[in-house]
Amino acid sequence: AQSVTQLDSQVPVFEEAPVELRCNYSSSVSVYLFWYVQYPNQGLQLLLKYLSGSTLVKGINGFEAEFNKSQTSFHLRKPSVHISDTAEYFCAVSTLQGAQKLVFGQGTRLTINP
Amino acid sequence: DGGITQSPKYLFRKEGQNVTLSCEQNLNHDAMYWYRQDPGQGLRLIYYSQIVNDFQKGDIAEGYSVSREKKESFPLTVTSAQKNPTAFYLCASRWLTGANYGYTFGSGTRLTVV
Numbered sequence: 001a002q003s004v005t006q007l008d009s010q011v012p013v014f015e016e017a018p019v020e021l022r023c024n025y026s027s028s029v030s031v032y033l034f035w036y037v038q039y040p041n042q043g044l045q046l047l048l049k050y051l052s053g054s055t056l057v058k059g060i061n062g063f064e065a066e067f068n069k070s071q072t073s074f075h076l077r078k079p080s081v082h083i084s085d086t087a088e089y090f091c092a093v094s095t096l097q098g099a100q101k102l103v104f105g106q107g108t109r110l111t112i113n114p
Numbered sequence: 115d116g117g118i119t120q121s122p123k124y125l126f127r128k129e130g131q132n133v134t135l136s137c138e139q140n141l142n143h144d145a146m147y148w149y150r151q152d153p154g155q156g157l158r159l160i161y162y163s164q165i166v167n168d169f170q171k172g173d174i175a176e177g178y179s180v181s182r183e184k185k186e187s188f189p190l191t192v193t194s195a196q197k198n199p200t201a202f203y204l205c206a207s208r209w210l211t212g213a214n215y216g217y218t219f220g221s222g223t224r225l226t227v228v
Binding site: 004006032036042044046049051090094096099100101102105106107 | 118120123145147149154155156157158159162164170172202204206208210213214215216217219220221222224
């Protein structure tokens with residue numbers, strides 16, 4: 001079985017500052033990794049995903065994440081945040097085998113202060 | 115445009131009543147999923163279906179039921195046996211092309227039981 005831990009439930013940052021949202025996972029098989037963003041009362045929007053290849057993945061809205069197999073991490077970063085980045089962010093894992101269920105972390109609420 | 119439609123967006127029910135949440139997709143995706151979201155707990159899998167007329171329990175299936183009579187539709191019934199049904203419910207479908215896959219999410223239904 002897979003599990004995901006998002007190490008920070010809330011992250012406050014100032015506008016134009018860099019941010020890192022941390023995600024660690026546990027799995028006995030190879031995983032695919034995802035980051036989603038959720039705005040209030042809406043569904044999930046995919047920011048980026050890692051399936052294979054380069055461990056540095058670039059996504060939408062200037063976000064990127066790095067897959068680190070030895071540390072079982074998939075941290076999300078943005079060099080300069082905007083007020084519009086205020087949202088909840090979810091890290092998730094899945095596998096190619098079986099039902100390919102997405103297993104989510106608890107979420108990180110990113111708050112951007114002016 | 116293709117996508118997942120969840121209706122209604124907000125739903126109020128009295129305690130002890132069953133209620134059915136609708137999820138329809140026109141993406142021709144085989145697999146569909148239901149997740150429950152509570153503050154600080156991320157998304158938890160309720161039920162999933164990989165093909166028509168087949169579905170499996172997720173991690174928190176007690177008090178819920180589903181059906182998959184058509185590829186496009188995967189309704190979720192919240193029964194009176196569900197102890198704490200007030201939550202945000204998200205439906206998703208999965209696409210698969212070779213070793214590449216991803217998920218599409220609906221915009222969710224917020225259920226409030228009074």
